Amino acid sequence: MQHFLLVHGYVAVFVLSLISSACIPIPSEVTLVLGGALGSDAVATQLGGKPLSVPVVIIVAVVGSLIGSFIAYVVGRTAGRTVVDKWGKVILISHADLDRSEKWFNTRGELAVLVGNFVPFVRAFIAFPAGVAEMKAGRFGVFSALGIAIWCTALVLLGHSLGAEYAKYNKSFNWAGYVIAAIVVVAIVVSWVHRYRKFKHHTNGNG
Numbered sequence: 001m002q003h004f005l006l007v008h009g010y011v012a013v014f015v016l017s018l019i020s021s022a023c024i025p026i027p028s029e030v031t032l033v034l035g036g037a038l039g040s041d042a043v044a045t046q047l048g049g050k051p052l053s054v055p056v057v058i059i060v061a062v063v064g065s066l067i068g069s070f071i072a073y074v075v076g077r078t079a080g081r082t083v084v085d086k087w088g089k090v091i092l093i094s095h096a097d098l099d100r101s102e103k104w105f106n107t108r109g110e111l112a113v114l115v116g117n118f119v120p121f122v123r124a125f126i127a128f129p130a131g132v133a134e135m136k137a138g139r140f141g142v143f144s145a146l147g148i149a150i151w152c153t154a155l156v157l158l159g160h161s162l163g164a165e166y167a168k169y170n171k172s173f174n175w176a177g178y179v180i181a182a183i184v185v186v187a188i189v190v191s192w193v194h195r196y197r198k199f200k201h202h203t204n205g206n207g
Contacts, residue, residue, distance in 0.1 A: 036159025
């Protein structure tokens with residue numbers, strides 16, 4: 001990924017940002033911090049990459065991330081209920097759950113979308129459930145754009161401020177991302193187990 005960014009510059013920033021927001025959890029923080037670091041000619045020379053403009057990196061990253069988010073949103077909105085029809089009993093989700101989720105996203109979804117775009121791993125997936133819940137596209141777009149813009153700007157500027165120190169701190173960013181991702185995965189598993197037990201209890205009770 002780093003090699004791709006060093007060789008292809010803005011194109012790589014766009015592609016990696018789009019992918020990282022479309023349910024493919026690649027570490028966008030690495031892309032953005034390195035993109036910001038390449039705003040320094042000295043760092044670009046040291047790493048063997050193309051010097052980049054910090055404002056352009058931010059714009060390209062925001063546009064790529066927003067497009068990726070809308071791709072995931074549209075897939076969730078157009079195919080989400082079909083998935084529930086076919087696999088609902090396997091993934092323990094019913095249409096009643098979708099109805100509750102839709103109501104929740106349309107009343108409190110702004111915060112979920114906004115904050116979700118700040119959390120590594122979660123930000124790759126937050127658009128899909130918003131689409132499944134049929135959150136209004138305009139509200140989804142506004143709060144996604146706001147969260148994405150803050151996230152991208154902060155990380156690119158951080159990378160630029162680190163400059164030649166980028167390589168020193170790069171591993172720390174990776175580890176932090178992995179730790180947060182692990183916590184989120186554990187939370188999802190615990191939630192699924194709880195839901196499975198509740199589902200089985202309800203099924204046995206009806207039987």
